[in-house]
Amino acid sequence: MAMDTGIAAALAAVLGLLVGSFLNVVIYRLPKMMERAWATECAQLTGAPAPSAEPFNLAVPRSACPHCGHVIRWYENIPVLSYLALRGRCSQCHTRISLRYPLVELAVSAVFAGCLWRWGLTPTAAAWIFFATVLLAAALIDWDTTFLPDSLTLPLLWAGLIASDLGWIDLTLHDAVWGAAAGYASLWLVYWSFKLVTGKEGMGFGDFKLFAALGAWFGWQALVPMILMASIIGALVGIALKLNSGLREGGYVPFGPFLAGAGLTAMVFGPQSILRALGL
Structure with a gap:
């Protein structure tokens, strides 16, 4: 039974890395989505020109470097491993990538593994x-x-x-x-x-x-x-x-x-x- 719990916790840790990667997207995009929604409401109330109608949510557009606009390829977006392989820098402009991204992924991975270890499936x-x-x-x-x-x-x-x-x-x-x-x-x-x-x-x-x-x-x-x-x-x-x-x-x-x-x-x-x- 202990072995089963350990395997479940290990698998949960991997899943946690993936969820942590998505959580980074949520942390970055959700406030911007809120600001866009407020700007749209203000424009409707005041009759001002509507802000950009380009889709912006948790799914689109694809993640890109905020400095040079380089669209992040799938193999540059593997939790933790890609950060290490890129040495913490954008592959195009070499601007430093915040250490917080892999730390969030590791934190969520630890949460998943710890909860499965403590409470099981x-x-x-x-x-x-x-x-x-x-x-x-x-x-x-x-x-x-x-x-x-x-x-x-x-x-x-x-x-x-x-x-x-x-x-x-x-x-x-x-x-x-x-x-x-x-x-x-x-x-x-x-x-x-x-x-x-x-x-x-x-x-x-x-x-x-x-x-x-x-x-x-x-x-x-x-x-x-x-x-x-x-x-x-x-x-x-x-x-x-x-x-x-x-x-x-x-x-x-x-x-x-x-x-x-x-x-x-x-x-x-x-x-x-x-x-x-x-x-x-």
């Missing part, structure tokens, strides 16, 4: 694979653009509720529902309290939805450990970026990646491990 493994993969995409998109797309956070929330109802995760539907409600309401209250006091927006509505999704997967009891971890690490990273003049325009740091980090930590070690790590 079960719906539970599939549920947590979905959770971690979507959470990783949302975190990186938020870090890059400060967008937390509804097309990621809302399915993540609903998936948590469904998984709890079907018994795929160790959480009752009652706790999942109240976890989602408490997660959303808590950050909603923080947002409006901060805005009333300072007149500024301290976070985006996407953070409410992401925290609600975490509540749906872990229950209301896990919200305090996760928000503590996200807040402390987020503050430390923000201070470090400020000291190194690394803050983006406006002096803000997106909160979603730190919520995602707390969620992944809770998935691997359990929510209470966060409190122990913080000495609480």
